[in-house]
Amino acid sequence: MNNIIEITSLRKSYGGIKAVNNISFSVNAGEMFGLVGPDGAGKTTTIRILCGLVNQESGTVKILDKDLTRSRKEIQKNIGYLSQKFSLYGDLSVDENIEFFAEIHNVKDYSKRRDELLDFSRLKPFRNRTAEKLSGGMKQKLALVCSLIHEPKILFLDEPTTGVDPVSRRDFWKILSRLLKDGITIFMSTPYLDEAERCNRVALMNSGEIIALDTPQKVKGLMNQQIIEIVCSPVRIAYQTIKRNTALEVQMFGDRINVIVENYRTELPSIKKLLTENKVNIADERIIPPSLENVFIHLIKDAE
Amino acid sequence: MNSIEVKNLTKKFGSFTSVDNISFNVKQAEIFGFLGANGAGKSTTIRMLCGILEPTSGDATVGGYSVAKNPERVKQNIGYMSQRFSLYNDLAVGENLDFFGGVYGLSNEKLKERKKWVLKIANLEGKENLLTGSLPGGIKQRLALGAAVIHQPGIVFLDEPTSGVDPISRRNFWELINELSSKGTTIFVTTHYLEEAEFCNNIILIDAGKLIAEGNPKQLKSEYLKNSIYEIESDKVIEALELFEKQDFVVETSIFGNNIHISVEEKFNNLILINKICEENGITIKRINKIVPTLEDVFIHLLGSEKKS
Amino acid sequence: MNLNRTRAIAKKEFKHLFRDIRMLLILLLFPVFLLGIFGYAVNFDVHHIKIVVYDEENSEISREFISSLTKSTYFDLVGYITNDFQIKEILDKKKAQCVVVIPKDFSRKFYSGQEAKIQFLIDGVDGNSANIIQFYSTAATQSLNAKLTTEVLSKAGIKSFIPIDFRPIFWFNPDLKSTRFFIPGLIAMILIITAAVSVSLSLVREKERGTIEQINVSSIRSSELLIGKTLPYVLLALVNAAMILIAGYILFDVAIKGSYPLLFLSTLIFLIASTSIGILVSVISDSQQVAFSVATMITMLPSFILSGFVFPIESMPPIIQVITNITPAKFFINVLRAIILRGVGVFAIWDQLLYLILYASVLLGAAIIIYNKKETKS
Numbered sequence: 003m004n005n006i007i008e009i010t011s012l013r014k015s016y017g018g019i020k021a022v023n024n025i026s027f028s029v030n031a032g033e034m035f036g037l038v039g040p041d042g043a044g045k046t047t048t049i050r051i052l053c054g055l056v057n058q059e060s061g062t063v064k065i066l067d068k069d070l071t072r073s074r075k076e077i078q079k080n081i082g083y084l085s086q087k088f089s090l091y092g093d094l095s096v097d098e099n100i101e102f103f104a105e106i107h108n109v110k111d112y113s114k115r116r117d118e119l120l121d122f123s124r125l126k127p128f129r130n131r132t133a134e135k136l137s138g139g140m141k142q143k144l145a146l147v148c149s150l151i152h153e154p155k156i157l158f159l160d161e162p163t164t165g166v167d168p169v170s171r172r173d174f175w176k177i178l179s180r181l182l183k184d185g186i187t188i189f190m191s192t193p194y195l196d197e198a199e200r201c202n203r204v205a206l207m208n209s210g211e212i213i214a215l216d217t218p219q220k221v222k223g224l225m226n227q228q229i230i231e232i233v234c235s236p237v238r239i240a241y242q243t244i245k246r247n248t249a250l251e252v253q254m255f256g257d258r259i260n261v262i263v264e265n266y267r268t269e270l271p272s273i274k275k276l277l278t279e280n281k282v283n284i285a286d287e288r289i290i291p292p293s294l295e296n297v298f299i300h301l302i303k304d305a306e
Numbered sequence: 307m308n309s310i311e312v313k314n315l316t317k318k319f320g321s322f323t324s325v326d327n328i329s330f331n332v333k334q335a336e337i338f339g340f341l342g343a344n345g346a347g348k349s350t351t352i353r354m355l356c357g358i359l360e361p362t363s364g365d366a367t368v369g370g371y372s373v374a375k376n377p378e379r380v381k382q383n384i385g386y387m388s389q390r391f392s393l394y395n396d397l398a399v400g401e402n403l404d405f406f407g408g409v410y411g412l413s414n415e416k417l418k419e420r421k422k423w424v425l426k427i428a429n430l431e432g433k434e435n436l437l438t439g440s441l442p443g444g445i446k447q448r449l450a451l452g453a454a455v456i457h458q459p460g461i462v463f464l465d466e467p468t469s470g471v472d473p474i475s476r477r478n479f480w481e482l483i484n485e486l487s488s489k490g491t492t493i494f495v496t497t498h499y500l501e502e503a504e505f506c507n508n509i510i511l512i513d514a515g516k517l518i519a520e521g522n523p524k525q526l527k528s529e530y531l532k533n534s535i536y537e538i539e540s541d542k543v544i545e546a547l548e549l550f551e552k553q554d555f556v557v558e559t560s561i562f563g564n565n566i567h568i569s570v571e572e573k574f575n576n577l578i579l580i581n582k583i584c585e586e587n588g589i590t591i592k593r594i595n596k597i598v599p600t601l602e603d604v605f606i607h608l609l610g611s612e613k614k615s
Numbered sequence: 616m617n618l619n620r621t622r623a624i625a626k627k628e629f630k631h632l633f634r635d636i637r638m639l640l641i642l643l644l645f646p647v648f649l650l651g652i653f654g655y656a657v658n659f660d661v662h663h664i665k666i667v668v669y670d671e672e673n674s675e676i677s678r679e680f681i682s683s684l685t686k687s688t689y690f691d692l693v694g695y696i697t698n699d700f701q702i703k704e705i706l707d708k709k710k711a712q713c714v715v716v717i718p719k720d721f722s723r724k725f726y727s728g729q730e731a732k733i734q735f736l737i738d739g740v741d742g743n744s745a746n747i748i749q750f751y752s753t754a755a756t757q758s759l760n761a762k763l764t765t766e767v768l769s770k771a772g773i774k775s776f777i778p779i780d781f782r783p784i785f786w787f788n789p790d791l792k793s794t795r796f797f798i799p800g801l802i803a804m805i806l807i808i809t810a811a812v813s814v815s816l817s818l819v820r821e822k823e824r825g826t827i828e829q830i831n832v833s834s835i836r837s838s839e840l841l842i843g844k845t846l847p848y849v850l851l852a853l854v855n856a857a858m859i860l861i862a863g864y865i866l867f868d869v870a871i872k873g874s875y876p877l878l879f880l881s882t883l884i885f886l887i888a889s890t891s892i893g894i895l896v897s898v899i900s901d902s903q904q905v906a907f908s909v910a911t912m913i914t915m916l917p918s919f920i921l922s923g924f925v926f927p928i929e930s931m932p933p934i935i936q937v938i939t940n941i942t943p944a945k946f947f948i949n950v951l952r953a954i955i956l957r958g959v960g961v962f963a964i965w966d967q968l969l970y971l972i973l974y975a976s977v978l979l980g981a982a983i984i985i986y987n988k989k990e991t992k993s
Contacts, residue, residue, distance in 0.1 A: 017440075019440070039472065040442065040443065040444060040471070040472030040474065040475060041442050041443025041444060041446075041470060041471055041472060041475070042441075042442035042443055043472075053832050054831075054832065055828060055831055055832060075834050075836070076834070078832055078833060078834050079834040081832070082832075083828070083829065083832040085825060085828050085829070086470075087825040088825075089824065089825040089826045089827075089828055089829050090826065090829070091627070091631070091826060093630075093631060093634045093635070094627070094630060094631075098627075098630065102623055102626075102627050103829070103833070105619060105620065105622070105623030105626075106620050106623050106624065106830065106833045106834075106835045107833050107834060107835075108617060108619055108620055108834070137343070137344050137345030138343075138344030138345060139343065139344060148829070149829075152833075161470060164469055164470045165344070165389070165466060165469050165470070165498060166344065166498065167342070167343040167344055167498055167605075167609075168498065168500060168560070168602055168605055168606055169343060169605070169606055169609050169610050170343065170344070172560055172561055172606070172610075175544065175561060176544060176547070176548070179543075179544035193470055193471070193472060193473075195473065195563075196562055196563040197563075199563035199564045200543055200544075200561075200563065200564055218564070233598050235524075237504070237505075238484065253477075254477060255501055255504075256500075256501035256502065256503070256504025256505060256523075256600070256601070257504040257523060257600070257601075285598060286598050288595075293563060294563070295473055298473065299473060299474055302474060303474075
């Protein structure tokens with residue numbers, strides 16, 4: 003049985019709002035599954051249902067071949083959860099926090115595992131520091147360690163790197179890839195589409211519904227146009243020039259614009275001419291494969 | 307004309323120095339980016355500039371008033387939007403605006419006028435009675451920004467305003483910031499989305515309380531990053547990352563989607579060596595090219611090697 | 616139920632408690648502080664009542680009478696007046712609470728076998744004090760009456776004979792020290808408030824901070840969580856109870872007449888009921904402010920007004936008497952008074968204990984069930 007999580011016709015509403023609107027999909031054992039979408043798309047609600055924190059309205063969830071509604075506590079023995087908000091005990095030390103979670107999960111002889119985890123997350127030198135005194139990146143690592151102490155088979159991460167600086171994010175990902183190698187299944191929601199690229203499969207979620215689900219490659223394939231990336235300045239002028247004077251879809255990224263074309267050979271010269279005419283300096287240009295972010299913006303725009 | 311002038315600003319908490327003797331200037335109507343890791347001293351600095359935390363030494367003039375000597379006058383001319391809290395979730399949209407307008411002392415007519423403006427920029431015209439807590443994140447952020455500038459301050463401080471917001475809403479939000487700036491408001495913003503930092507006119511980077519880089523995005527990329535950046539697309543991303551980290555010729559590594567960026571000595575261009583190393587370790591390279599560095603490359607380059615904890 | 620997990624929760628709770636010094640000090644010292652206030656300041660005994668005397672006669676007997684009044688600590692003589700008009704002024708301006716008027720012909724009337732009157736003009740505004748003044752003055756007058764009668768009779772050669780000597784002896788509380796009466800009620804009130812409030816706060820704090828989610832995702836059961844969480848506060852409350860009793864003994868001479876083990880057991884049962892109230896409050900509260908307000912309100916008011924702490928239940932209207940059963944403090948106070956002041960054994964209080972046990976089990980059971988239901992609601 004390869005499907006470690008199976009979701010069928012899941013629904014959940016709050017008041018009149020359909021937070022999760024009839025979604026169905028499965029997650030394979032050992033994969034890194036990414037759930038992406040804007041705020042309010044229903045990602046957090048979905049994860050909370052899967053963790054057994056919230057009851058669904060209708061639909062079934064099977065985790066590790068057991069029905070979630072019936073065997074919630076048993077399933078919870080085998081899963082770990084990292085919430086969006088920091089939810090560890092600030093006045094307890096790193097060691098004490100881990101000890102507490104080990105004990106409530108009834109882990110016997112956890113010291114060895116604790117030491118291993120502290121080593122591998124590089125938190126060992128801080129083991130006696132109280133959690134509130136850790137930096138943001140370290141807090142996330144501690145939260146991750148606490149969710150792993152009972153050797154869960156599935157890890158649910160709700161936007162684990164939001165608000166974390168790029169360097170700590172990089173370190174966090176190294177840890178995640180180690181975990182995958184150890185065979186853990188990771189289900190994570192993220193607003194960072196570049197992180198979603200690293201998942202085995204990714205689901206794009208919007209307004210409670212799944213609008214695309216496949217490997218990042220195949221999702222990107224949903225967009226058969228090409229993308230020209232032009233590093234230029236001033237970016238805003240470039241963006242507006244293309245927007246106002248052509249029917250092309252253009253996306254703005256910091257110091258560059260991405261223009262979506264059918265055929266770059268025919269379109270590029272006219273685009274460059276247009277930009278230069280409008281006093282835009284072009285520093286660099288190249289064809290790039292569409293990133294998930296390009297596709298995401300494209301699909302959402304299509305849906306509107 | 308400088309909106310903000312910071313001179314030797316320092317803050318100590320007991321023996322711990324949170325902000326260490328930093329100095330910089332922010333021009334009027336500039337979009338100023340303030341970058342750094344969590345715990346580097348960003349929030350402390352902002353709190354001092356807003357007049358809600360007293361500096362240990364040094365001073366700053368914000369809108370012409372000294373934060374150390376005249377914090378109350380400073381507060382009157384600024385707006386502040388924080389990631390942690392901006393609006394009351396259990397109040398309606400209109401009620402939140404009434405509240406903030408009242409707190410900033412707006413007259414009834416002025417408040418009416420400004421409320422209209424905020425509702426327009428947040429796309430909430432006619433939706434005053436919606437509960438704030440029910441709004442999606444992107445719209446809430448725009449509303450929060452509107453509330454923060456409802457009294458038309460000369461300077462507005464934004465603390466990670468787009469954290470957790472989806473890419474489309476983030477772009478819309480930055481369009482708004484640009485609009486404000488073009489009308490003369492000085493914007494002081496912190497963010498972890500370094501591609502957003504590219505929209506800033508000027509940036510400073512702070513680490514462990516100290517200022518370690520400053521300049522506009524172009525300057526940062528050219529002055530602080532003398533190295534070349536290569537983008538490598540491979541089939542085993544993390545393995546490749548760890549492999550390159552071990553190489554002597556690689557100064558710093560980072561990860562972007564499924565690509566790795568390695569920064570190498572400026573003169574280095576031995577692609578054959580790179581290919582060989584990857585082959586030897588069972589990694590297939592799909593694409594490798596030199597790229598124009600992004601701010602994220604600069605950031606990781608400057609902070610990465612120190613961040614071993 | 617897994618004891619390891621319960622112990623983990625209790626252990627953590629202790630750590631939180633000991634690391635929050637301010638909270639700890641409040642929880643430990645506040646009860647003793649309250650005891651001091653009640654003991655010293657709040658006192659239904661009335662002493663040093665100011666009286667003013669209008670002695671028209673100024674005879675040996677009148678002077679003797681006055682001195683018998685002022686000899687005790689009950690009355691303080693603050694002045695003499697010499698005419699009628701001053702009486703109103705004295706009472707209006709509260710210079711004294713009572714004016715004693717001894718008429719000109721007092722002795723003459725007395726010795727000639729006629730009825731002699733002494734007038735006590737009492738400020739009735741404070742009904743309580745007024746009653747007591749009346750009681751004391753009547754007693755004093757009876758005393759004088761008896762004494763003078765004996766004198767007169769013996770002068771006439773007849774031995775006096777007082778048919779009924781009415782002298783109440785107050786069992787268990789001879790000098791009617793109200794403090795003794797208070798201590799059990801005080802213990803009950805303090806225990807129920809601190810137990811309910813501290814438990815509700817600790818549960819809601821986890822909700823507010825979001826740490827409750829991690830606990831909910833683990834395999835821990837609600838019963839383990841709730842029992843683990845309440846254990847430290849039960850222990851703390853027991854320490855409080857002991858401290859109050861010790862303080863009561865040192866400061867107010869209240870000694871425990873009955874069995875210590877029985878006292879301990881009853882207190883434990885009562886604490887289980889009290890902490891269950893705290894659990895129920897936490898289920899309906901989303902913030903610590905709400906938890907604190909609700910917990911304080913539903914424990915303080917009933918335990919003060921309805922439990923028999925201050926106002927005797929027997930003198931309440933029947934329907935209110937039925938309502939008094941909603942607070943476990945009522946049964947506990949009966950048990951405490953029985954053990955501390957009367958020193959009786961189980962046989963005298965088995966029914967109150969039974970009520971308490973029933974109360975505690977129902978509350979705890981309900982708390983666990985409702986908590987379970989609410990856990991996965993939203």
